[in-house]
Amino acid sequence: MSNPDKKGFSKISNLVSCRQVLNIMTMFGFMLNYALRVNLTIAIVAMVKTNTTNTIGVILNGNSTTNLTTPSSNVSPAGEVEDEKFAWDSYQQNFVLGSFFWGYILTELPGGRLAELIGGRRVFGHSMLWASLLTLFTPMAAHFDYVALIVVRVVLGFMLGASWPAIHPVAAVWIPPLDRSKFMSNMMASSLGAAITMPICGFFISSFGWASVFYLTGGVGLLWSICWFLFVFDTPATHPRISPEERREIEEAIGSSTSKKRPSHVPWGELLTSSAVWAIIITHGLSVFGFFTVINQLPTYMHDILNFNIKKNGLFSSLPYLGKYIMALSSSYLADFLRQKGTLSTTATRKVFTTFALFTPGLLMVVQVYLGDVAGWSVAIFTLALFFHGAVTAGYLGNGLDIAPNFSGTIFGMANTLSSFGGFLSTWMVGALTYKDKTYHQWQIVFWVLAATYMSGAIVYVIMGTGELQSWNSPPEKNRTDEADQEEGLPLKEKVANGN
Template structure:
């Protein structure tokens, strides 16, 4: 590399603070996190053989009938790709099995990030998930069961990524800036908004397998950047300025221990109403969100009869709105807290209620107007737009009440929500297995309305933004320390 090129890179590095680099890569990381997850929700519409009779050739692959179908690309080239004879139950099973692995690493991932650092846990979860995404088409061609195994392991890897980012924020982000940082998690919605139309276009020109190759490759590139430019703490970062490091460490103070606590005060944590407010609210809210994420493309295909490219385009609109609201509400929340207009507790409750009650009411509207394509797209877009305000509400609340154990708290909350994710796919599959009418989807919308509103009520009733006394538990003494204090000689002492 020439001196000119090296100087140019150095100038770019100097133009961004370490926190800005962290924010940028975290935002891109969560975009890719959902791209690796939702690529299947759009691809599966084209992967599965339609129920109608088509003029396709049928072959036998691994003992099951598969269909080789052709689509015409804009260049006039036929794209032939295998399609699979999965029914509604099997299709939803493939979508839902992701959560089998996802649920196993939520709590361990959060605690592991508290012990060894969120940078390593978040980075490795994304790296291995990207590699698994690249082999997903091969797994589908080999066997239905092999595809399920790959999706379960993919969920296992990505399950650790969400709670891992809380310990990163605990050591890098000052308390009054954490709402803005947590809005980076909602970049997952932006990732979905981009992935949906891109997937739709790729499928039409290169077949459904292309979406897995693209998202997997981009994920690998991001992983390289993450491990190159992000460090565990400000103290270990080689490029951070003394001014930025001092600013971060003084703002965080003693709320986050420099020495990571060796044990979790489980008794105090599990008896805390503030913790249960986060867990219950998150579980109910994400149940609704996962239902939309996994089922919106299917609903648009079955009920609104969109073509695959239209499906991807219109499916992306709600996610884009959610991200815009997440950023706007987070900046507003931090501004109100910095000015003293609202305390932390009031801020979290107000924004949580706003983010969940309005989508709940909109799901009721969807029951009556969702059969119309224009109304349906509008309602879903508005519902997820308002839901984006959770970043200023309960989503980062664990950092308020116990930053030292924010990964563990979010891991607990996301474990419950993972049960909800699998339950949502099972629920839709069961309700639409024999009857795919709009009437069956109305039942789904009623359930979503109830869960959204219930989540808001729970958090408003028992949520808190106050730092909990058990955030800094006393370290457990080793046996050697106790014996020395009591004057008892150690085994090897003479």
Template sequence: MSNSGWISCRQVLNIMMIFGFMLNYALRVNLTIAIVEMVMPNATGGVVETINENVTTTTTLAPEMTSELAQIEVANRFDWNEHQKQLILGSFFWGYVLTELPGGRLAELIGGHRVFGHSMFWASVITLITPVTAHMGYVAMVILRAVLGFMLGASWPSIVPMAAVWVRPNDRSKFMSNMMASALGAALTMPICGYFISWFGWESVFYLTGGIGILWSICWFLFIFESPAKHPRISEEERKEIEDAIGSSTSKKKPTYVPWKSILTSPCVYAIILVHGASVFGYFLVVNQLPGYMKSILHYDIKSNGLLSSLPYFGKYFMSVAASHFADYLRQAGKISTTVARKSFTTFAVGTPGLFFILLIFFGHDRTWAIAIFTIALTLNGAVTAGYLGNGLDIAPNFSGTIFGMANTLSSFGGFVSAWMVGVLTYENNTYGQWQIIFGIVAASYIFGSLAFLTMGTGELQPWNNPPERNGVPLQEMRVAEEGVPLQANNINNAHK
């Protein structure tokens, strides 16, 4: 497909990325809604707090199943307590943390196209075998989820190096908003899974998401290529437009030398790492815990749970698109600098949700207030696409995968810690009072992250982005030497078809 046709190669990449990140989160959040129906209703034990019109009563869970739950065979449910359930949810991050940094660096060396595609394909295969694994016991599920995390851990950092060679600098906020399609994937997965569970049982959600993931992976390898220079169907005009806009900030030659000392002593790198860790800590807590909170504290049934749990993700995606377009417009028009754009949108997207989580401490027991606050907080967080999320491309596009991998490594620990924290605080005491503590911790995390980026962040290209290779020749000079390389013959021929 080329510019001479009806759709450009960049548009195909954008479309595939949107669906890819939708599936990326569908593969990880399907369990958060399914596990509500996978566990025996009296397995978690302990105390449940019921709140009705400002009257709070505390009762012990009855051993009998309700009529709704009794429709599902007991043999298809598992006797996992709250601690085991949170261990299963949190084990995803054990594997996830291992491949973040290696995945980003591997994408810089062999290409994000291959890393992202294989990450999604094998994660889809693992998803398909989840129902069988669940019947082997919770330890088997812990191992399976860790392996799933290992496969998906490389997916996010692998895309950033692709953006460095495919996307013009002033369009990168919009491109990064494609990654927020993950929120849209979570938004659609929640209600769809809720209905599929009620119709076909909890196993159906894993067959559905895993099957679609495999189909997407096949399409990715057929239509997406590592760079404009390697695309067999790109037009001469589109390739030239992309490469001229990118210029020499990104080298065509894969950097074999990483300036670790410069990276590890750069305040702007730590600004990205800290704010990303704080932001994702809160986001993962909502992704993994909102369905359980809505059932145990707000007492929603499975279908209502799935639908209402999806609202914050719809808001986050649409905010990410709107904010990224607005930020790129302001930068292109010269109204604000890249640094001002990144700091302003990051403060708005990360600091403000922290204030809303403070409100949850006081109003989180009320159904209407809780849903409204969760939705607004996560909606505002979508503006990170115009803030820190693409900041690695601003400061060092040649090492954007490495930087993103470092940031996502910390956030992966945050994802596990959030699940572990909820398990510890709510085990045998799943009350609103315990959740008030959780909301306070998340609020502090958000505010700390936004302040870290506000004080240390920048949008300026760093001098260590073009370090000398081991042979002493700077990457930038190699880039200039390669500018005269002609387009591949098949590219030129395709352009005139």
């Protein structure tokens, strides 16, 4: 007897492939991932009492809002909804905003490894699901107690910390090697989320009060999570509506690079002594340090040195993020095209695009040293630096899938754990250099450091990076038995041959 569900799925598959659904869901997932982590940064100005001037300097996932001053008036603008406000001083505001990172940094590496063991679909999906639920409870926690809000934010960071490395194991089993640059560009949809989250949340705060920001982002995140579990599956073999043609195309393209049965242990000795792995970790750390410094410190620099408030201009606020996503998408398509045509090898492609994505912003920072005392030039240079940096998706960002797809989550978890310190370190560096002397000369030192950081990342990767599959990607199983591989991991052609 035919299964009506499968018939329905078959009709859907004629309209959109399973990989297209995965791409769409991943893109929206990272957009919401950003919204769930920065909603408090946007809402907090409306959450605190405004009878005194509050100056906030915060770090949240590498996104800093420095010298963001709330008005000293008790009168709300006409038509603005007034929620309960809290008497938090600047220290308390900094504390609650920074608490996100306490949990976030703990689950980068464990999240990547867990995704390799049980599947990225479950780790990424549950990460977003529980983060969305916590977001819905955030207003209640804030009204209940200041400490309760901190606890919610720590757990929220703990959940979202696993999401970024978890998507690599998804790509390892779903995306053919020559299409992975395009898929990894979905991670940069977080920049697209940044371009639209701030103005939308600003409108909701003005119209419905600060609590609406959390209900909006949490509610949309919850809806996305339900769709993720309904439409995304661990492997092509377990997907109920995938066509035999699409499944065969994926499995034959991936071949033996990704094990049919997930390795039960990490070959730590080979992994930690691999120059290919350290090329990714070091380059990612230097790259993110430069990126964090640019996006964190631009408002401070423009305010303190050039007396120009960039955050008051919606175009200047969103343009760098939008530009970065456009570059990420276009460079990834170009990279995969060059690889498919055989114009460049995977190694050459990764090195070319990594060099472009890092060396170009480095050169722009040198230009900033000499032209950065003019507001127009500064905005243009910083915007271009973020724009060109988007090409990392075609470079080192997905390189773990090239060299060791079975352990790509672990590798990215290690790299992102290190880079997470970049937000703290960059803020400390700028503070140390400009604490007593907020002059253009001191900022020129910052720009020289950024130039050296970006260029060093490019040089390290050119010397150490590779796109070749590593021999330790498929380690022998400990205490291995002769039992057959799990049914869900068997390629379609092997199942047919076995009469299944």
